[in-house]
């Protein structure tokens with residue numbers, strides 16, 4: 366089902382009229398009420414009157430994550446503090462978090478876009494949603510929760526972690542929809558094996574997986590192991606949380622809720638807006654937010670946008686699943702490498718599972734030395750060293766073919782690479798540049 | 799008779815082997831033989847235990863990648879040339895040996911050598927036909 370036909374299946378020209386109206390209103394509002402934006406617009410020599418068409422958005426300066434940190438906590442608040450009903454912060458490894466503040470209207474909008482996403486993944490009010498995203502300051506848990514309520518699903522707020530309990534609930538409450546990170550879903554599959562639970566005996570029909578990049582191959586593996594259809598969801602705290610975009614049943618791109626989040630793709634180096642279909646950095650303007658709206662936020666996520674006649678009937682613009690992050694993109698001996706490429710190789714090799722970590726260092730030669738740590742799975746463990754050496758050679762050869770660079774393969778013990786309950790750490794860069 | 803050997807994947811880093819011996823000690827597993835095949839960055843520990851099933855279960859529970867491999871234990875007189883007799887018989891009968899190692903103790907004044915061969919049924923058959931003795935278990 367489609368949650369909001371008039372918004373999601375709207376004529377594209379009509380939507381543009383709404384987007385331009387919302388954008389103009391937002392730009393004027395932040396210019397007049399937030400000193401941070403007034404200063405930036407003035408420096409860029411742009412005023413709200415310069416926004417006459419949607420394309421004029423390119424005249425506006427970008428907002429970066431560092432700027433969000435610098436203005437923490439309330440520097441970018443666009444309304445009275447008393448109108449805020451909820452706040453979230455994004456986890457930051459660097460210390461200062463980033464604030465997202467929601468008015469009553471923002472909360473309604475969040476539940477609305479999240480309900481749309483659940484519907485895209487096949488949810489109806491009849492479904493039992495087991496929400497395995499973390500609850501609390503992280504937007505994942507509560508965002509899905511609000512959407513599930515709005516849609517009227519039987520909601521299980523199990524949160525992340527406690528895998529045994531997750532699996533028991535799935536069995537006892539006959540959960541039909543699972544929401545969690547893709548790597549955690551695979552971790553659950555392993556745990557289920559150990560507990561003697563077969564996903565074929567469970568009732569899951571869809572899984573909505575996000576909060577970290579994953580590949581088509583990983584999707585296949587998840588669908589097989591968990592016996593469900595896997596859907597990609599995208600969102601980030603700075604914009605709203607989960608609910609920015611989601612895959613529909615066509616499994617060909619994520620429909621962006623662009624009546625609320627206006628997307629652009631830019632060249633991460635020059636900041637130039639790229640034409641539709643070209644790969645680059647995803648930028649969002651939250652044209653309807655009231656609490657902490659944001660102008661041209663640089664997500665650092667790499668993807669591309671396109672329009673097509675989607676069989677689902679939605680007319681909203683699509684984004685490809687994430688190809689990586691501008692800051693995850695490794696430049697190894699001058700070659701651009703995304704962790705997802707390595708994952709694809711491991712998935713292709715029958716014996717291996719995509720549990721890996723890339724460790725980059727600079728050796729005595731001052732050249733990049735790349736080690737790929739791969740966990741030894743029971744599926745290819747042998748009592749003879751030469752068999753394992755053969756697997757190492759096979760992985761190295763495939764990687765060389767895919768990336769064009771030589772990497773050292775190191776076999777490591779299972780579960781020795783941190784993953785599962787949190788986000789998987791795929792890259793350890795020890796280079797001091 | 800085939801003997802169950804437990805093979806365990808080990809990273810070459812401090813404390814991994816002692817982690818295995820700790821788990822086996824706590825599980826009161828009696829060891830009868832062990833050997834390590836190692837490369838620059840990993841090793842494969844091979845264990846013959848009195849309780850192979852329990853040994854495997856304990857290691858897997860502790861997140862080690864471990865598996866059962868079937869091997870032959872041949873009982874030999876404790877005298878010079880005894881090992882060569884078996885080797886000669888294997889060679890004559892084209893029994894391919896992948897690796898071998900000795901056990902930790904004498905059994906009734908005899909030594910036991912563990913053989914991993916390509917075709918275990920063929921290997922056992924040859925031992926029997928040549929009047930040698932393969933152990934059934936420890």
Ligand SMILES: [Zn+2]
Nearest residue numbers: 613615675677
């Ligand atoms: Zn669609």
